[in-house]
Every structure is written in C-alpha cells, then in structure tokens.
Amino acid sequence: MxxxxxxxxxxxxxxxxxxxxxxxxxxxxxxxxxxxxxxxxxxxxxxxxxxxxxxxxxxxxxxxxxxxxxxDEYLRMLEVRKFLVATGFTLALCSVWGLLELFAPSIPKLPLFFVFPLWAVGLFVGMLFNRLTMGPSGRA
Structure with a gap:
C-alpha cells in the first residue's frame, strides 16, 4: 500500500x-x-x-x-469516511444554528458563505475520526 x-x-x-x-x-x-x-x-x-x-x-x-x-481501495475508503464525517458535521451544525435563528431571533445569522468552510473543518474532524477509529493506518 x-x-x-x-x-x-x-x-x-x-x-x-x-x-x-x-x-x-x-x-x-x-x-x-x-x-x-x-x-x-x-x-x-x-x-x-x-x-x-x-x-x-x-x-x-x-x-x-x-x-x-x-x-488503493483503503485510501479511497478513508477519504470517503472523511467526506461523510464532514457532511454530517456541517449538516448538524447548520441545522442546529438554523433552529437557533428560527426560535431565538437575537442569534446572529450564519451567512451561507460559511457552509463550505465549515465542511472543510469537518474534513479535519473526519481525519481525526479516521485516526481514532483506524489507528495509525487511518491517516490518508
């Protein structure tokens, strides 16, 4: 590999x-x-x-x-896992923040511009997830 x-x-x-x-x-x-x-x-x-x-x-x-x-199917799987973690991270944060905006109008609005940067932060979270769950071989 x-x-x-x-x-x-x-x-x-x-x-x-x-x-x-x-x-x-x-x-x-x-x-x-x-x-x-x-x-x-x-x-x-x-x-x-x-x-x-x-x-x-x-x-x-x-x-x-x-x-x-x-x-390499293993490396591809690690990348896909990172993408999935990033997507879940972004969807969760944006959904929770959207609900806060809806029910607590004093909460500042989150511009849509920040969705992709949040997803990129989620890629880092996904990389950590790979390392924690797959050990040292979980680094792509």
Missing amino acids: TSSRTNPAYRRYVRRMLPLSLAYVGAIGLATRVIPDHAAADARTLGFAILPGLAVMGWIWAMARLLVELD
Whole structure:
C-alpha cells in the first residue's frame, strides 16, 4: 500500500488544489476591492461575486477526481469516511444554528458563505475520526 505522500493521485490532487486555492484567495480579494458595500445586484457585482464560487466548484471537482483516481481501495475508503464525517458535521451544525435563528431571533445569522468552510473543518474532524477509529493506518 502506498502512502498519501507517494501516491500519484494525491500528488495530482495537490497540483489541482494549490492553483484553485490561489484563485479563490485572489477572487475574494478582487471582489472585496471592486464591489462596494451595499452594491446593487447588477451584472458586474454578480460576476465578481461569483468568481470565488468557481474556485469552490473547482475544489469540489478536485476532491471528486481524487476519489476516482485513487487506486488503493483503503485510501479511497478513508477519504470517503472523511467526506461523510464532514457532511454530517456541517449538516448538524447548520441545522442546529438554523433552529437557533428560527426560535431565538437575537442569534446572529450564519451567512451561507460559511457552509463550505465549515465542511472543510469537518474534513479535519473526519481525519481525526479516521485516526481514532483506524489507528495509525487511518491517516490518508
């Protein structure tokens, strides 16, 4: 079994994620600089606001490609478990927070923008879950 450091699928994954991450940071910076506060929802504003979302879609595509390209079934299973834990973590947090918003109106609103970053935090939780339940071999 190859490790995540030597597996070609992981190397391709990193080569995809790095430029997408730079594009995301750049697009956020550009949108922040170009779109004034309380801007009208015109074509220009929407276009700049959507740019970071394209990078997020690229991240999702890169993660899907990783699952497709991983030849090692054990490593693929570890990734799928991380994704499932991240999804459950995000759904639970967003559902509970949404109920708090509904029944306790003084609770601050959680912008939808934070759902994907919460899911990314959930990937870390999933990695810890893999390590705790699978031992040292549970690190992908």
